[in-house]
Amino acid sequence: MASSSNRMSVLLFLAMAAVMTTTVHGQGTRVGFYSTTCPSVETTVRSAVQSRFGSDPTVLAGLLRMHFHDCFVQGCDGSVLISGAGTERTAIPNLSLNGFTVIDDAKAQLEAACPGVVSCADILALAARDAVVLANGPTWAVPTGRRDGIVSRAQDALDNLPGPSDSVESQIQKFTDRNLNVQDLVTLTGGHTLGTASCATFNDRLFNYQGTGGPDPSIAADFLPTLRSACPQNNNGAARVAMDTGSQNEFDTSYYTNIRNGRGVLESDQRLWTDNRTGPFVGRFLGLGGGPNLNFNTEFGQAMVRMGNVGVRTGTDGEIRRVCSAVN
Secondary structure, three states, X not given: OXXXXXXXXXXXXXXXXXXXXXXXXXXXXXXXXXXXXXXOXXXXXXXXXHHHHHHOOOHHHHHHHHHHHHHOOOOOOOHHHOOOOOOHHHOHHHOOOOOHHHHHHHHHHHHHHOOOOOOHHHHHHHHHHHHHHHOOOOOOOOOEOOEEOOOOOHHHHHHHOOOOOOOHHHHHHHHHOOOOOHXXXXXXXXXHHOOEEEHHHOHHHOOOHHHOOOOXXXXXXXXXXXXXXXXXOOOOOOOEEEOOOOOOOOOOOHHHHHHHOOOOOOHHHHHHHHOOOOHHHHHHHOOOOOOOOOOHHXXXXXXHHHHHOOOOEOOOOOEOOOEOOEOO
């Protein structure tokens, strides 16, 4: 009897240890994490986003994109915010990120009010939500409690971020690697309803697609002149084009309508409509059948919470940076 009791105690201890390990490595976030330690965190971040939005409307898309780029490289640990040679910020996909000053402003205010309490990773997650709300999109409760990473490498960004010419297979794999599914892929890519893409990310579709000497045949014939006008042959790649034509500052489903009509700017986006794994979800967001209709606002908030818990550091893992652009 004593031996059986001891064995049960050991098993219980191991089970508790496994739960504690899981919590430390990413399942310990919760809504209201700072309710007693820094109750002003959400209003402070929201105010910083609103303030910047007043002078720079493009910051909304920038903050949403920055959060995505953070989470897909080493998890949502604020590593994209670290500056310096060879950091994620210096990787080509991150050179056009916008919104760092918003995070820095919010962090400075929070350090004054609650020193050493609120992580940069959490500030970024909250700011991305607030950006969507300001673009007339949905709101959602953001679980917090992340801690900041101390490693930031440009190569990691190059290796892990989805690219503008990625096949659907490649996109699905990158999401699957982060425990996100095909619906999450289509939903979160819908964030391209906000913002712009540089000509450099889709020049190859306009004049000599895959060495054919002509354009990508999936581009609608009446849309091609618009893209070629914005990005003429032999351009330097710097000009920018709305990823959701006619609605780049409004959070809505017109992005899905555009890719359905051959008006997707990025090849990776356009492919979502034509692939039989992702196309049905596009159709369901547009109410075209293929399954129960999906509400974009509802699904987007839920997918953002799932993405926001990818690889997070909690408990004693990582640190709380004093400034977001540098490790302590």
